[in-house]
Amino acid sequence: MTDIQPIQFAGEDQSNAVRTQILNQEPFAIRTFTPSQCVISHSAGSYHFTPEGRKLADFTSGVLVANLGHNPVSWWNRVIDYLGLGAIKDGDQYAKCVPLTAYNAITEVEALANDRLIANLQAAPGGSRINQVMWSASGSEAVQKALWAAMKRTPGKDMIIATRGGFHGKKGLAGAITGSEDDKERDERVRFISFPKAECDDVETRKQPIDLTSYQQELDALWEECGDRLCCVVTEPYLGGGGSYHPQKEYLQLLQSFCREHDLIFILDEIQSNFGRTGPMYAFSHYEIEPDIVLLGKGLGNGIPVSAAVGRRDIFESLGYGEASDTWSANPLSSAAVLATLDEFEGSDALEKGLVLADLIETGLVRLKETGAISKVRGEGCVWGIECAELDGRSGAEVANQIIERCYAGDNGAPAIHLLGALAGKVLRVSPPLTMCPEECQAYLDRLYDVCNEVAAG
Ligand SMILES: Cc1ncc(COP(=O)(O)O)c(C=O)c1O
Structure with a gap:
């Protein structure tokens, strides 16, 4: 039996009861740790609401999922239309809806x-190489499928170079290319190359030119060691889960x-960055690169589980019938969500709104350094990480947890903010929906400033 106790907050009887029940009935392993373990009763736009009726600004977009905000009505209406649910009437025994399966069958909504x-x-x-979509349900599945295709393309060439400190998921090959050679028992087919963390450990550092000599040398050494077996290089545009490092x-x-x-x-693993996070629709445009395969997820369905490896048909065709099939891939619910999300992005000014927010967030976060609680600020667009400083014997991780708790509590009527548990131990993610109202975002950044000051004061 575990000695982990449910997190409880004074005055939250309903939330506390749910927290206790969940801890009894689910292994805590399925939930990452955050000191708030926030219970959400409903969500709308940029807000979550607790069962007690408290309103929390969502500085996380789920986990970079609800780029358009939570439950936008126009988006849901489109999802419903694509599913054929709009015409359902009371009393109909069977509605004329799309099937909720795509296994051994094809639907027009998928096409x-x-x-x-x-x-x-x-x-x-940068997207011109992409002419096929290999659907899946979660990010790590998209990673797996892309790597399977790459590894089968040429017999004998099954080795992968990944960037050290990256995060691509926990399952299978996605787990094997996550982290570094030191983390755990390694897949002998994976090699790592350094990511320039020191060169981009703060918005200011990142403005300096980068010397690529050592990275070129590492690549050359890897080619020397195993060039005859290499099939691909996989990276994220920026290290997301690894601590928000955005390279030159x-x-x-x-x-x-x-x-x-x-x-x-x-x-290029854009599972976290796709659909507007870094500014444009895809980070590959912003970084002026043209990948052969791009991995999509999270914001792709604005909250409905869907992911995909998109890329070159000649590579994907190395997999035979069924080798990348499963129960949920390309199911019509996810196709409808992708269509509705594309409609909203193509037919609205969501990207422009994100750019307005981006400037505001950068200024507001850089200002946090004045408080002493934040040592580094990294990010771009609407995806940022703030690294917590060590303060009077408190580690960066402890400082991060204190900030999360205070933001959640929203003491004395101050606005409350929902934050995720720290990345890489001590980096707090700030990634609101692109559609958050700028004035409100400013108010929450001001609240974050106050919280950082309070935490710095001890
Ligand atoms: C860049 C990146 N790749 C892959 C994944 C894994 O996605 P999932 O958790 O849906 O398997 C994540 C999740 O955070 C991610 O950020």
């Missing part, structure tokens, strides 16, 4: 989602050149 997603990607600078674009361009020079597949 439409392919068309629209490919067109959207090809219209983005020349680093990613170097990885791409290495791939082109040696006929390796360049795979």
Whole structure:
């Protein structure tokens, strides 16, 4: 039996009861730790509401999922229309809805989602190599499927270069390319190359030019060691789960050149960055690269589980019938969500709104350094990380947890903010929906400033 006690907050009887019940009935392993373990009764736009009726600004977009905000009505209406649910009447015994299966069957909504997603990607600078969609349900499955295809493309070439300190998921090959060679028992087919963390450990550092010599040397050494077995290089545009490190674009361009020079597949994991997080629809435009395969997830369905590896047909065709199939891939609910999300992005000013917010967030977060509680600020667009300082014998991780708790509590009528448990131990993620109202975002950034001051004061 575990000695882990449910987290409880004074005055939250209903939430506390749910927290206790969940801890009894679910292994705590399925939930990452956060000191608030916030219970959410409903969510709308940029807000969550607790069962007690407290309103929390969502500085996380779920986990970078609800880029358009939570439950936008126009988006839900579109999902419902694509599913054929709009015409349901009371008393109908069977509604004329799309089937909720795509196994050994094909639906037109899936075909439409392919068309629209490919067109959207090809219209983005850097997306011209993409002409097929390999659907899946979670991010790590998209990673797995892309790697399976890459590893089968040429017999005998099954080795992968991944960037050290990255996060691609926990399952299977996604877990094998996450982290570094030191973390756990390693898949002997994976090699790591350094990511330029020191060169981009703060918004200011990142403005300096990067010297790529050592990275080129590492790549050359890897080629020397196992070039005859390499099939691909996989990276994220920025290290997300690894602590929010956003590199100079020349680093990613170097990885791409290495791939082109040696006929390796360049795979970009945009599961976290897709659909507007870094500014444009896809981070590859922003970083001026043209990957062979791009991995999509999270914001792709604005909250409905769906992911995909999108890329070159000639690579995906290395997998035979059924080798990438499963129960949920391409199911019509996820196709409808992707279509509705594309409709909203293509038909609204969500990206422009994100850019307005981006400037505001950068200024508001850089200001936090004045408090002494935050030592580094990293990010771009609407995806930021603030690194907590060590303070009077408190570790960065402890400081991070104190900030999360105070933001959640929203003492004395101060606005409350929902934050995720720290990344890489001590980095707090700030990634509100792109559609958060700028004035409200400013008010929450001001609250964060006060909280950081309070925590710094001890
Ligand atoms: C860049 C990146 N890749 C892959 C994943 C894994 O996605 P999932 O948790 O849906 O398997 C994540 C999740 O945070 C991610 O940030």
